[in-house]
Amino acid sequence: MKRLVRLVQTAAVGAILLATNPALAAQPALEAVFKDFRAIVPPKRVKGVPDYTDAAMAAQLAALKPLMAKLAAIDDNQWPVEDRVDYMIVLAEMRGLDFQHRVHRQWKRDPAFYSPTNLGFGPKIDGAFSIPKLPLDRKKAKELADNLAAVPGIYAQARTNLTEVRGDLARLGITQKNIEINVYDRLAADTARSNPDVSRRAATARDATVLFRDWLVQVAPTAPAHGGIGREDYDWYLKHVLLFPYNWEEMRVIGEREYERSMVFLKLEEHKHRGTAMIEPAETLAEFERRRNVADLKLLDFFKKNDIMTVPDWLQPVVGEGPYILPGDRDPKKPGAFDPPVQRHFFRQTEDRDPMPLRAHNLPGHLFDSIMRDRDQRPIRGADRLFFISGTRVEGWAFYLEEMIQQIGVMDDSPKGREINYILQAKRAARVLPELKLHSNEWTYDEALKSLTSRTPYWMGPDDAIGRFDLELYLRQPGYGIGYHIGKVQFEALMADVAQKEGRNFDLKRFHDRFHSYGVIPISLIRWEMTGKDDQVKTMR
Incomplete structure (x- = not known):
């Protein structure tokens, strides 16, 4: 840790990150669990369609449980703080997936989750694709055509999966689908001559989106109004x-x-x-x-x-x-x-x-x-x-x-x-x-x-x-x-904490650079590394 602090004080942030000593990385057992966990997060694909069916989600949750047990069996109490921070990151991500299954269940509650196209921010299905700029070369045309071909299957599955729809979420989904319909319609028209296969599949995707939108219009009025998690x-x-x-x-x-x-x-x-x-x-x-x-x-x-x-x-x-x-x-x-x-x-x-x-x-x-x-x-x-x-x-x-x-x-x-x-x-x-x-x-x-x-x-x-x-x-x-x-x-609370400790020796640039050196991770974990105070993190274990 002392070596890292010296680097922060004397080098640019980019150089700090590139020069990070592998010896400071998390314990190998933790990295192995993290790798296995990340492998189960993306849903399986069936004919290009990400699988969010009840059976698939039950299998994902079943795969998560032993990984959480493996993580819990790792004793990190004697590790350096920077490695214990990595442990907390892995723990938080595993809890995040577990929370998706226990509470959030976007694949069952949120129609806008089924967004095949990546038009902006917000949670969406795995593999959502962006519409590339035209004209398309052969490779991009093939990739786009394959993505468009999956759209009808995505919406067919969505109608089966969405058994807990909320009214507010359904209405937001309707607005989103209206935009997607226009996107597919324009794509079909713009590629009619240059890429007929893309054009046909864009038209089919548009028609499938219209059917899904119309289904949401029917569902929304009778769904429970509030969409919050409680x-x-x-x-x-x-x-x-x-x-x-x-x-x-x-x-x-x-x-x-x-x-x-x-x-x-x-x-x-x-x-x-x-x-x-x-x-x-x-x-x-x-x-x-x-x-x-x-x-x-x-x-x-x-x-x-x-x-x-x-x-x-x-x-x-x-x-x-x-x-x-x-x-x-x-x-x-x-x-x-x-x-x-x-x-x-x-x-x-x-x-x-x-x-x-x-x-x-x-x-x-x-x-x-x-x-x-x-x-x-x-x-x-x-x-x-x-x-x-x-x-x-x-x-x-x-x-x-x-x-x-x-x-x-x-x-x-x-x-x-x-x-x-x-x-x-x-x-x-x-x-x-x-x-x-x-x-x-x-x-x-x-x-x-x-x-x-x-x-x-x-x-x-x-x-x-x-x-x-x-x-x-x-x-x-x-x-x-x-x-x-x-x-x-x-963030201001952290700065005040460090400033109080350092007094007139506080240096703004050094503080900002140290803050960045810990990576893009929760501030509570940065605070633990930066000040040694673990009072917040203890309540989060």
Whole structure:
């Protein structure tokens, strides 16, 4: 561990991860169990269709039980902390799969889970495919045709499997299927001459999706309305799978306090700059990209010159990324982002005016995390996490960056940009209560949407696309909506803990680099390694 700390203090984060000593890896027995566990997670395939039938899921659960017993038989008490952290990661993932079978059961409750196409975020069946750009070469055409050929079988199985459908989830599934129908329809038309086989199979996939959508229309009115997992199971999942230290009630109190704080700071900023006009949004894609590029370069330059964190050479702005894309934006019947009249959802309203806050969230936030994880060669903690286990770590860090750049001076020359940042903060705080109430089954989706849209200060009407998409995601993936603000609170608690210990020797860059060196894993585990405090983790075993 001492060697790792020295490396963190003297080298770039990317180099740290590549130079990690294999001797520091988890015990071989743990790695073997982890490998065996990961092998049973993907469902079996029958003629290209992932098998979520009762028999297949029973077999998967039966295979999980002896692996959990093997893990429990491993005594890690004398291991170094870094290896014990790896043990907790494996334990959390196994519990995650067990929770899927005991409680979540998406293959039985959630029609939107059966999404053959990968149109955006959210839980979906194994092997969901993206629609490639046309024209297609022979290999891509064959692959796409094979994927499309499986769609009717996927929906036929779904109608048999979905015996516990919830009304809110069914209605979200209907919206999703309407988009997929348009995607398949456009694909069939666009490939009619160049790839007739793809065109025919796209048309067949469209017809199968129409039948499934119509079935959902019949099912939805009589299904139980609420789609949450229940407060008790929600608390268990956050504590024992996400390794998150706060419960439902604690997050309700913290979330409301964060909302109040964001609103107060917004009003103070508005008063301070009351004579300054709000920034007008970019009206063209070229102007949008220009503003975003200026923000990216300014951000990275500021981080380097002011020793905020190590900025490796591989962290570069993404060129031509375009505006924030929602699954609904992939509907071919929807106009382009800057086709007149321009329709802006909440995030477009903020980023089209001043992209800086969301660039902080995404460039040294999500993009940095993604590349760093890809470069992490450690067998367990370097793997992509399952069951949203690192979700609150990822979103908490990214959201922390939004406020950090405001407090540390990046936005001093943009008074209205500071206001926009607080509008974003208030909106993210306004998410917390809707997720909690959705999963305690106190609110329906429509009631949660009304709360979110009415408490977001500006730019979010009752049917805002971001508001609707957010709540769909948070209902279908517990822990997502709370992960931003409450994950930031958890990160800030860790920083305060380290700062209190180090006093005037605290160094921001060293702290950020050490935090990153432990990998993209739950903050409670990073805290254990960083401070030696295991009080939180003890309650999660």
